Amino acid sequence: MNILYDEEIDGVLHKVDRADLLAELCQRLPDLLILDRAEDLHPYECDGLAAYRTLPLLVVLPECLEQVETILRLCHARGVPVVARGAGTGLSGGALPLAQGVLLVMARFKNILEMNPNARRARVQPGVRNLAISEAAAPYGLYYAPDPSSQIACSIGGNVAENAGGVHCLKYGLTVHNVLKLEVLSMEGERMTLGADALDAPGFDLLALFNGSEGLLGIVTEVSVKLLPKPTVARVLMASFDSVDKAGRAVAEIIAAGIIPGGLEMMDKLAIQAAEDFIHAGYPIEAEAILLCELDGVEVDVAEDIERVRALLDQAGATAVSLARDDAERALFWAGRKNAFPAVGRMSPDYYCMDGTIPRRELANVLRGTASLSAQYGLRVANVFHAGDGNMHPLILFDANEPGALQKAEELGARILELCVAVGGTITGEHGVGREKINQMCVQFNSDELSFFHAVKAAFDGEGLLNPGKNIPTLRRCAEHGAMHVHHGKLPFPELERF
Amino acid sequence: MNILYDEEIDGVLHKVDRADLLAELCQRLPDLLILDRAEDLHPYECDGLAAYRTLPLLVVLPECLEQVETILRLCHARGVPVVARGAGTGLSGGALPLAQGVLLVMARFKNILEMNPNARRARVQPGVRNLAISEAAAPYGLYYAPDPSSQIACSIGGNVAENAGGVHCLKYGLTVHNVLKLEVLSMEGERMTLGADALDAPGFDLLALFNGSEGLLGIVTEVSVKLLPKPTVARVLMASFDSVDKAGRAVAEIIAAGIIPGGLEMMDKLAIQAAEDFIHAGYPIEAEAILLCELDGVEVDVAEDIERVRALLDQAGATAVSLARDDAERALFWAGRKNAFPAVGRMSPDYYCMDGTIPRRELANVLRGTASLSAQYGLRVANVFHAGDGNMHPLILFDANEPGALQKAEELGARILELCVAVGGTITGEHGVGREKINQMCVQFNSDELSFFHAVKAAFDGEGLLNPGKNIPTLRRCAEHGAMHVHHGKLPFPELERF
Structure with a gap:
């Protein structure tokens, strides 16, 4: 198919x-x-x-x-x-x-080539698993920060290709912020070194350009990453809310207060219920939304921030706030969140996971819009967010055995992404465009912008042989798709007024 | 000239x-x-x-x-x-x-268009001065982190073009890490938006590509930057050493201990003497090197880190360590460093400021090499470093009225940069390539790599009309310059063995 x-x-x-x-x-x-x-x-x-x-x-x-x-x-x-x-x-x-x-x-390129704890760098082959880097760094008290949910299996080369994120990227950045050097091969087999062993590199920033380029510019053959010292303490607060609006406002208040949590995650009722039913994490199944807020660093700092966040959550109208008693309960709180996708999978024969970002202020607005679209399409949507980043993961529930259901789910997903663009957001936070969101790129960018993407592509791969049909749509595709480019919220999303 | x-x-x-x-x-x-x-x-x-x-x-x-x-x-x-x-x-x-x-x-584009303290962003025109952003953000307890020494005068558009740094970029990153969105015009007058109001943007990372592109790809017409909460406390330690080697080792120990200072600066004897003579900052003029280590954050944290750093400095053999008593003394310690360039200017009719980076472990090695080259050329060199980043600023003293002196200074500078490349470093940390280091780019990159730079340039400016002759050398220039490409230290720098 x-x-x-x-x-x-x-x-x-x-x-x-x-x-x-x-x-x-x-x-x-x-x-x-x-x-x-x-x-x-x-x-x-x-x-x-x-x-x-x-x-x-x-x-x-x-x-x-x-x-x-x-x-x-x-x-x-x-x-x-x-x-x-x-x-x-x-x-x-x-x-x-x-x-x-x-x-x-590239799965057989799985050697860790060099661990340099003094420079806090690791040099690895692209097939090395994300988590394996942190495991190899652990004896030195170091770790690799970006932690996509698939970190036990996903490889660092793929992380670079998709500019992967994770629950901790609010504080520690995406893959692009944690990769220091790449060795790459062009489609013609030319070797290039992007980045350096020292701070910064002259010339154009091709290192950043390759992060998230989805295999369209070259093949990554070696990756040097930044290692960070493991925080000495991490604690997590769980807050319940009787409305998603209030939870959204709490997120805004925490960020506005200058606190940078290690992770700040939100789940709505359907996601809470699915996760609780699966993991028994102690989530409040009657709540309309929960927030998980992790604070990490040194003891005194974390203790102080916990009290500040608790006060902000109370002010924002949380119906309950609880601090994980110990590392076991903390792990349990996170297990619920990290297993939210398979948990939702138990509620429905199929689900379709979206990945859009929005300015944080639009959180409540976009949730209302998503609920309205969900009703319109007759498909349930569970919402899981990297709320601190404004990175949404709506999970659309459907049954692929029903004729036309997949198409309907995809259409609903596309509409949600267009809604994200209409409020000034983007069609992907960390999962990439790939084949899936190729048509939504026509909504995100105008034809001048797409033309520059094609020109950059042509600079590295003139014949268009590397991963064609992904990431950057042809102008012809955009014309056939008939998508209206929505420029940073300046053109109204037709349904936005109604939400 | x-x-x-x-x-x-x-x-x-x-x-x-x-x-x-x-x-x-x-x-x-x-x-x-x-x-x-x-x-x-x-x-x-x-x-x-x-x-x-x-x-x-x-x-x-x-x-x-x-x-x-x-x-x-x-x-x-x-x-x-x-x-x-x-x-x-x-x-x-x-x-x-x-x-x-x-x-x-672009100096007349000097309006601050939007301060958004909740989203911790500012949207400004490119002619706005770096420091003016922090001044406008101050009422909200926020500031813009990158702080080049010229921050009172330099404009944010120029900061983007050169990917400017500063004494705090060890902890807070270069300009590229603090710019969230750009509006740009292509040479043909097409408008493009790079980056987004939300986390990440799909497609190729043209936002990072434009940072440091030195006006070769397009004209920046609007800049959205990240604002950070001002640290509640900042303290600075000054340590004296009887050798630059020991100071260099102290830097490595501090970083290896997982401490991330707000700033970690080193000056050698000549720079110390020049600065002290000019500013009377209380620098120890008999020392071979000093380190200035600033720790910022919340009170308890800073107090704890001060003690850890003090212990590491003692272990590394510091002959004296003093903590600035108050903000006035702290400002004085920094005034010496921030005025090091004009201070050196008082010692010599002319000076030539270089800007190379090296892996931190090579610090002592490169200083020895620089001293040897300085003797060879008969020109004094004062050394000022962003030591934590491995970003060196050797200041070559000369008298332009002596026939051939400028050429000799430039030749010495070029040799120092080539030494940086030979140990795995780069020819610029934060000042850019510009016209000055165009020939050293032939040393930093091989012809394949340069060809890809040209292809990227052509993607945006096919006729080569934007700032020609800067940043990226033509292959013909490299051939005429006769430079040997030194690939990440794999080819020996002819004089490296002797140091």
Whole structure:
């Protein structure tokens, strides 16, 4: 099933002589692991966005830089598209294969090359799991800060490609703020070093440009990340509210008070109930919303901030506030939040996870809008937020067995994202655009802006062979999609007045 | 005097009909302030790097977006190069005019458009002074963190162009880490919004790409910056050392202990003596090096960190450690450091300020190398560092009235920068490449990497009209310069063994 992507619009209908390509790969790289039988290709037909599936032309699993170089040069010479993939946990279809493209799986690049506790840096291969970096740094009292929910499985190369976030990115930043240097290969197999071992690097900031570029500019072959000292203390407060408005206002007050929580998360009633039913985290199932506010740092600081936050929560009208007694209860509070997605999955045969951001002040407004759209489409929506960042994850519940239900869920999701753009937000906070949100990019950006994206793409990959059809829509796609560009809230969202 | 730049090599020998251009500007923009008489052009012939001077073809001082658009479109149509300039305080000649180019001065864009204390953001025009943002934010207990020494005069647009730093960027980041959104105009006058009002933005990270792009990609017309709560307490320790090695080790120990000072600065004997003679800050003039370590945050935290840092300084062999008694003494300690450049200027008819970065572990090594080069060239070098960042500012003392002295100083500076690259560092920390370090870029990057920079440049400015001859050297320049690309220390610096 590959329901949304029209290869013809994007002009990537490459015609590849598969047998010939396979023969040449086998001849040039006798040691390369190549998968070409349908039963071996099936596990790779999707990433974490399982609603979109395509059987790749071939899968290659290189083990060393030279193999990757040879693969890229060979594909470049033959005009064969290449889609890079790490652990395949991405939620926007960024690693969705192409039927006429090679899937370049970097999972075997899994060595930690250097731990430098003095410089507080680690140098790793792109297939290293996010959590494995923190595990290797733990003996030095250090850790790698960005913590996507998939951190046990996702790889750092994929984190770079999608500019991954996590519950702690409010305080510690996204992947782009925690990556110091990249080694990359261009589609023509040229090696580049982006960033440096020292502060800053001259020239254009290609390091930042590659973060979040979703495999469209080059292949990441090595990643140097920043390590941070582990906070000595972390405590978490849980506050209940009888309305999402009040919870939203509490978020604004905490941030306005100059407090920077390690994490500040919000869940609405449906998400609370789903999580509690699954994890038994002690969540108040009658509440309309809860906030989880983690404060980390040194003891005295955290103790002081806990009291300030507690006072702000009371003022904002929290019906109950409780402090996790110990690390076990703290872990339990977070377990509910971190398992919210599978918990919602238990309530409904299928769910569709969105990822939009909004200015924090618009939180209550967008929740009302989402509720109205939910009623209009007749589909339940559970809301989970990185509230401190204004990063929303509405989960749309549906049953894929009902004819047309997936399409309806996707349409509702698209409408929610357009609502985010209309209030000055964006269509993704941390999951990326991938294949999933390619049409919403037409809403986010005008044609001049998209043209500059294409020009940047062409600067690195003139033939458009790296992950075509993802991240940046063609102007033709935007024309066919018929989307109205909503420029930073200046054009009204047609339904915004009604909320 | 325009001694180093060879326009012919860079192929920017545009031939412009000045009278015709002036007439058209006057006709199309009757309200535009245009300077065209030599006496009016002279004040604009250089920026903060006064050794490089060129009289611009014309100077324009637009007041509104529409004027900038018209100027750009007109220059684009006629193939006239455009150099943008803010306050002109830059130290690498990034705003050096072209004899055949229009100097676009953005100084009249000086309005603060919006202060949003709840979102902790300010939206300002590019000509607003760095310090003026903090002054406007002060009533809300907020400030803008990056603080270049020129912050009283430099403008935020120029800070973006050069990705400016400051003594506090160790803890609070460079400009790129504190800018949230930009409005820019392309050379063809197209408007673009980079970044967003919400966390992150989809597509390629053009916001980061524009930071530090030195006016080569577009003209910044509006800047949204992050505001931070002012730390409640700041204290500063001064430590004396009888060798720079020991001071360098103390820096490494402080960072390795997980302490992140607000500022961590080092000065060597010559810089100490110059500063003390000028400011009477109470610096120990017999010391070989001093460290200034500022700790900021909440009271209890700062008190605890002061004791930890004091213990580390003692262990590292400090001969004396003193804590500034009060804010007045703290200001005095910093005044010595912040006035180190003019102080050195009092010791010598001229000085040349360099700006390289190195991995912190190389600090002692590079200081020894610098001392050896200083002896070799017979020119004194005073060293001032953002030590925590590994960002060095060697000040080369010379007398421009001695024939060949400037050239010798520049050659010594170039050698010091090459030494930085050889140990894995970079040729600029915060001052930019500009015109000054264009040749050293050939040492920092290989031709593949430079080619990608040019491709990115072409994506935004295909005709190469925006600030040609700055930041990114042509491959031909690198060939003529004959520089050996030193790839991250892998090729030995010929003299490194001897240090």
